[in-house]
Amino acid sequence: MTDPLNWTVQEDDGHAVVTVRGHLDLAGSPRLRTALLKCLAEQPDALLVELSAAEFADDTVFSLFTAVTRQAARWPGTPLLICAPAPEIAAMLGRGRYGRMPVYASVAEGRSAVADGRVVVPSISDQLLPIAGAVRHARNMATEACLRWNLPELVGPAALVTSELVSNAVEHAGTTITVEFKRRTRHLHVMVRDGSTGEPIPRDPGAEAMPGRGLMLVSKIALQWGWLPTRDGKVVWAALAVTP
Structure with missing residues (x-):
């Protein structure tokens, strides 16, 4: 039996860290998308989405992250970083089909990328x-x-x-x-x-x-x-x- 989809949002030194847990499918994607857009409304320096405890029904749900990344690029200009996905998920997200989203091995690595200027929005x-x-x-x-x-x-x-x-x-x-x-x-x-x-x-x-x-x-x-x-x-x- 799969765990139900849930997430927590934590503010961390100007960043928003969203930790996603449980089973993400097409039915749950709109709820998570809304939650991520609400985080963007607060205009954090970066939006880090941790996926280490998330499970995926299939790769079609990844379009959720593509859509939110595009919205973030239009407004408010906040970089969205995918953190700590399973290796096979990281490989899929890094392909052109999903826009080659920034993927980091951990939230700490994502934070470092923002801190040292690798991910920066003037x-x-x-x-x-x-x-x-x-x-x-x-x-x-x-x-x-x-x-x-x-x-x-x-x-x-x-x-x-x-x-x-x-x-x-x-x-x-x-x-x-x-x-x-x-x-x-x-x-x-x-x-x-x-x-x-x-x-x-x-x-x-x-x-x-x-x-x-x-x-x-x-x-x-x-x-x-x-x-x-x-x-x-x-x-x-x-x-x-x-x-x-």
């Missing part, structure tokens, strides 16, 4: 008060990020997207705001985190003085955008395409 972040000057400061941060990472073509789009997201947070959340930029190979991520649980809803830009009009603009400029609840509010994110 980022810029700051905390802002919900005042009018926050929008200007966030816009300057966007410009700094683009110039630092040699993305001059994104200065305008990133500044505009950031302005709209921070403006919404100032107006509707009224809490401390965290603004963060992350540089990935194909995307520039803009993340705005606040203490409100209210869902950001895009509105018709033709509606006069209607909240949410800025999100319509964000949806037109960004490659993709979205939001997720966090433990103490929400995070709204946008991904801008980096020109090869």
Whole structure:
């Protein structure tokens, strides 16, 4: 008899470590995927998934990790590391079919890879008060990020997207705001985190003085955008395409 699927989540020096136990099949994959996405919403430095105590129905369930890895690359730019799988599982995950995901022999080895820079995502972040000057400061941060990472073509789009997201947070959340930029190979991520649980809803830009009009603009400029609840509010994110 196989053990039922379960997992634990542990915070470890800015990382999230998810230890998966029991039998993982196609029926259980959506639940684990949701749990991993919730971890990403907290924007850890890295997401380490330990599989030493996991059993797999067949290799079709590995597509779960591919999907979460792709989502993590789009937002929030958090690297996902597979740790301590059985040798045959490690071999399968390292093949092109599954995108050659980073696989490490142990959680400790995965931590070391993050610590010594083998797995790193350049980022810029700051905390802002919900005042009018926050929008200007966030816009300057966007410009700094683009110039630092040699993305001059994104200065305008990133500044505009950031302005709209921070403006919404100032107006509707009224809490401390965290603004963060992350540089990935194909995307520039803009993340705005606040203490409100209210869902950001895009509105018709033709509606006069209607909240949410800025999100319509964000949806037109960004490659993709979205939001997720966090433990103490929400995070709204946008991904801008980096020109090869």
